[in-house]
Amino acid sequence: MVTAFAPLAWYGVAWLSLGGLFALLGSEADGDRCPGHGALIAASHGAGLFLAGVSWIYVSLSVFGGMPAAVAALATVLFCLAMSVFPALAAALYVRLATAGWLRRALLFAALWTLAEWLRGWFLTGFPWLTAGYAQTPPSPLAGYAPLLGVLGVSLSSALVGALLSEVVRRWLSTGSCPARGWLRWCPALPIVGIAVILATGHLLRDVRWTQPVGEPISVALLQGNVAQEMKWRPERFAESLRTYYQLARDHPAQLTILPETALPAFLDQVPAEYLDALQELARRRQGDLLFGVAVSEGQRRYFNSALSVGASGRQRYDKVHLVPFGEFVPPGFAWFMAMAHIPMSDFTAGSPAQAPLSLAGQQVAVNICYEDVFGEETITALPAATLLVNISNVAWFGDSLAPAQHLQIARMRALESGRMMLRATNTGMTAIVDVDGNVRAVLPPFTRGALQGEVSGHSGATPYVRWGNWPVVGLGLMLVALACWHRRRTEP
CATH class of the missing domain: 3.60.110.10 (Carbon-nitrogen hydrolase)
Structure with a gap:
């Protein structure tokens, strides 16, 4: 995922990485997945992201700060592991709350990922570096959401695109084993339409001039x-x-x-x-x-x-x-x-x-x-x-x-x-x-x-973001999580 950010800025890799994480956390058929397992998977994802993406912390502590190399390396590793707690928490909640239904699961995943980034951005003074939305600066079509919803809104759309891509792949791989009468349930067209709508809307929003x-x-x-x-x-x-x-x-x-x-x-x-x-x-x-x-x-x-x-x-x-x-x-x-x-x-x-x-x-x-x-x-x-x-x-x-x-x-x-x-x-x-x-x-x-x-x-x-800040995205994320909690309570025996 680090390659999605500058200097390489391969923004589409962020969708693939988040989609891969969504797939690893399990489909609706994986009912035996436990929250601890999901947390470990996401913590590994986060550790890789931060250890590679903010390795420059070691440079500041050791090369220019004069700290002993071993202590600086240990401090950098511990910091990166601490940052990986946030995606781990999101994944544990996702596994606990997710129910059947691909769209519900994709929305819940995107909401929890975004809320974890928001929490990381202010807890103990905050460290919002490598927030997923930062990878979507132009020419990414998702950049159009930034004046409307800020970087967290871009993160939400990015995580949602990743989850829908994962769903497309899952449906393609499953088509051969499914009966013909279930074509609509397994057809990849529905999540593809969702991806197209998100990307097209973002692209059109890039042409809107909010200031003069x-x-x-x-x-x-x-x-x-x-x-x-x-x-x-x-x-x-x-x-x-x-x-x-x-x-x-x-x-x-x-x-x-x-x-x-x-x-x-x-x-x-x-x-x-x-x-x-x-x-x-x-x-x-x-x-x-x-x-x-x-x-x-x-x-x-x-x-x-x-x-x-x-x-x-x-x-x-x-x-x-x-x-x-x-x-x-x-x-x-x-x-x-x-x-x-x-x-x-x-x-x-x-x-x-x-x-x-x-x-x-x-x-x-x-x-x-x-x-x-x-x-x-x-x-x-x-x-x-x-x-x-x-x-x-x-x-x-x-x-x-x-x-x-x-x-x-x-x-x-x-x-x-x-x-x-x-x-x-x-x-x-x-x-x-x-x-x-x-x-x-x-x-x-x-x-x-x-x-x-x-x-x-x-x-x-x-811009709308200047007027409202992060609260519309945070509110939407909390609402999606609350709906997932309600649906989970309804479906539990």
Whole structure:
């Protein structure tokens, strides 16, 4: 299933993988299947998905975090096994609740898979990475459901397509042994029609424009300094980092210039005032604004991972709200674990969830920092007021792994859900401009130094997902599970 996600993005593999899981959990003839057996099957599926798909966690802990290799490997394996509990729980409930009837079973499977992903997305601060819906960015026809139902709605449709594909195969394999009078029961045409309707509807929805351009297009420059993670925080490299970003900003003029997360590798009060003045002068010279990532210290032991703007619109600031456990804050009882790693600035304070968009270059900009754009419902809190989405990241922590490409794919889903363009400025990649339809308009090669320039438009209006968030999908999933419980009680002796 990992190949369904970026960088390969073979989105149809997700349907085959989920269909295979549905088949392994048993057909309506497998009445003796026990929930524990189903949980073990799905846990194995989940373990394979996460161990292969988020193996970059080991890179961040060992290669760049300095943790002993054996401890980092063990921590990565335990984390991936913990994530596999969610599909295991869904499978156990599926086996317990499923009754006769192929359509009921397919709907129940899709509902439980989606609810498990929703639970994984918020439990203990959440880890929604590799949610099945992320594999369905364009050109997948299921991408059309994103503005309507969000990534969880896309997951639901993806799991349903997989289950129906499994049913098609089962019927074909069973046709030879079935009597002619039962042709309708065994005919593959019915689930094929269901698949066709789901895919065709998604394809047609991709042509719907939920938002409209607002204001004049603005020029942007997204800077990628390509500062090696192992060098970034060394004091002797501080001046070079400042010089790199100043030169990139000077040589690539734009109305809105965006630097990555912690582009200035120090606390704000440690950055020379004349350097900040020089950045402000560059921005004002173009009647625009410059946004950069920097850590901000306030009082005793209050540190914020922030984005600060200078320029024609005055100084504005956004503080990261959703912090990464072990990377940006230490969960209670895990100080011993963090003592084995050497991760700078790993104990931040969360910003206020009620921060307004920043007014930059005539647009209302919703800023999110690194991992925050993984959480769709948190991104839409700034909408519909915001006209542009901006993500600043430093994925150098994960080296040349799957993480940068997967992160860009997640950003594409946020653009689809919100009907807003997404601008990504990263330290080492993937720096990109993503259009409202989820397509990448332009991207810099990873591990190169440069600036991505282009013209972008703000958008106004609200998609259905912006208005309702995840609750329609969660409500539908719970309703399907409740119906399955009711039907199970009716059919049990």
